[in-house]
Amino acid sequence: MNNRKFALSMIMKFSIFALQFGFFAMVLFQYYGPRLFRRADSIGYAVTLILYAIVYVALGNLFRAFKITDYSIAETIFSQFLSFGMADLLLYGEFCMIRHNYVNLIPGILTVLCQLLAAACWALVGKRFTIAFGKPEKTLVISGADNVNEFLQKFDKIGHIFTIEKVVSADILKGDWKKEVAPYQAVIFYEVSSKKRSEVIWYCMQSRKSLYITPQLSEITMEGFGARHLIDTPMMKYEYRSERFWYNLVKRVVDILLSLTALILLSPLLLLTALAIKLEDRGPVFYKQKRCTKNGEVFEILKFRSMIVDAEKGGKSIPCRSGDPRITRVGRVIRKLRIDEFPQIINVLKGDMSIVGPRPERIEHVEEYTKEIPEFSYRLRVKGGLTGYAQIYGKYNTSPYDKLRLDLQYIEKQSILLDLKLILLTIKIMFVPESTEGFTEEKSAQMTEKTKSINEIEE
Template sequence: MRSNEGFDKTKKILIGMVEVLLYHLSIWLSFYYRYDGNIPSFNYISYQNARVYIFFVFLLLNILFGIYIYYNKSIMDLFVITIIVQVILTVMIMAMTFFGRWFSFPRSVIVISFITSSVILFIWRVAVFKLYERIAGTKKVMVVGEENKIGEIIYNFMNAKNKRHTVTSAVLDNYIENIKKHIDTIDIVYIAADLSRQEKLTIIDFLVKNNKNIFVNTSFEHLALVNPNIMNIEDESVIELSNFRISPEFDLIKRTIDIIVAALMIIVTSPIMILTAMLIKLTSKGPAVYKQVRITKGQKEFNIYKFRTMSATAETDSGPVLAKANDMRVTPIGKYLRALRIDELPQLFNVLNGTMALVGPRPERPFFVDQFKKENPYYDLRHNVRAGITGYAQVYGKYSTNFNSKLNFDLVYIKNYNLLMDLKILLQTIKVLFDKVSSKGVDEEIDTSIPETIKIYR
């Protein structure tokens, strides 16, 4: 789906420029408030010398957190991202003024500007978001496919936090005839993967000629076409499909960054890890840290380290079982450790020993990997990269997403991989900590029946 739907790049650049001006205004107001209207030039000059770097970091952080992508946002998202970015920016400005020797840039002004900028930017962003909703409107979606395959698609649209897309109709048979008959009532057609190749081509040809947007899912057939290399051989253009792998040079850089960042994070979080281990030992029987066999790059087995959040005998009788929402096996303190992702901190040692990366597909247990491979022949492709502490599926999906959906997220990550994507995922993982849904287990069941409010064409 097109993330720039409603606002093109030019509008987003203008919005970013206005935000830089608003941020500058918030700092100036902070100086004005701090010094009762008599701003000392000596202090203000330090800010002037640093502001180019401050504005660059301001824009970079907001872009990485996706603040200028509106189609999947809510007002609460805007609030959370604004606060997180301004907190990080405040810390980074203090660091910049130290290393840049701009000591006369008052810390009090930086702290006051955190409050003023958060308020001003949030009000501005809500106004822009409302304008976006007014311009882009709500798009009417028609889902096309077999009845037993489209229920989950409709469920996802109906449960999205932002109602930018509303499913109004479903075509279960006689596809092209029904699409032609009702084309004027919809804006977008979602084509399910179960249609034959010829049916898809016929539908796409008709929709393109009628300037209608087309959605398709992330099936292997579609993912294989992502990030192609276009070559010209004599008088023919050839499309070379990319593999589901990360290039050796990027993998080396990624590994180097992982080692440096993991070592620093172990030092910084060591007090939290020591306190967590003590709390676990005091509140339940069993080890504070437990080891469990998982699968990583090259389908190799390794021991993953985690703080124990379940009772020590959680799977004694049941055997391997996926965690569920409201899982009764979770200890009282384990619930909070999972919600804050503190239980994952020992995996920093897995990153150091090379069995995991900071970012990558979440590792599964051999028992479940064997099951998933039987159900999906492409499941092994996720093992072309190291397993990760956090990943694309964890940031953009839900914890309760089924394994096929998670696999699609993982394959999108591998296909689109670049170093900036890793940084973006790491930063957005901070936002996920504030999302209660993301810390739940696998849902028992979802209602995939077609609601009565949706028109059905056969």
């Protein structure tokens, strides 16, 4: 990030923090504080304000609510709402505990409305301001794969961050590559092997260029190693995070508690959805499908049926496309809101799945992808999950290879804190329509082409 962008980013972060913190401080001093603390009790006010600031900033960073240039205005406003809304709710709970009774919620609701208005104005004005004064980085893409055009299309929505000025083959690295790289502020390596790009990376780091790579599977696996200082020669040991006894025990207990709680709280919504599906076409409410989980074990996953009966004739897999006519009217709604996935809470309670983990794939998909990418079977070292890296940072139509890279990042970093982070992020992603985007007809017909070319690069 250049100095101008960094300065603009800090200004925007400070401005929204000042607004949201100011509104909370106002309602605290004007209403809640006098009813909870003695006038001389400045410690109560100070602790409350510090706690609010910590929670709001932590949630804001988690939901990326301060990344005003990276996401759409609507998503930025929603991220802000989740951040200050959860912080407000937590502090309201604190007020009730201090009072040993419920306190008036209306001032808090009015504060949330003021904060929401402030977030909307900040996002609308701030995005235009940062785009106008923060020039996109002149970017060079060095490609080691043939399907680079598909990769470049993903930058169309973030043209205010990158200006892709030139795309060159990784073959340039065999010649005088410094002249090619020098004029650009940012360099992106797309599917270039680590051996080919290592020298260029050091040059880019010394030149303070923005540097991006698409990692190879072996590089993601390296994240599972930890330093071991046994002798004076540095060594790293693979941690096998997915096999830790206490982590798996705690995770299973959390899965049971959360799934039971979710079933109780969501029961009215589940019953209403089941009724709507039944009334639309009199077909079955649930859709069952065989999936693979840990160690290749097969189980039947439960979903609310969102397509017409017999949408996959003969059981043959047909990828869902954008505007797929097989999706029912109720199905469009429940797919957009992810409600069709809710019955899988029962799978979690039974132990077939976990709350967090790689998405369990169909048997035929596992066999197909493993033929193209042998490392795909590595996902089966952990139990399949309702949500995970690929669900949060990918989309429905993300390629199998990219999903694998996302899932491996989770497998190598597993922890209770990471699981909690992904659960909170799932609340946000459920309301982001882009993440449920289907395959185009062309993409549907060519799903495995990318994995073939990537596999050649890895070799």
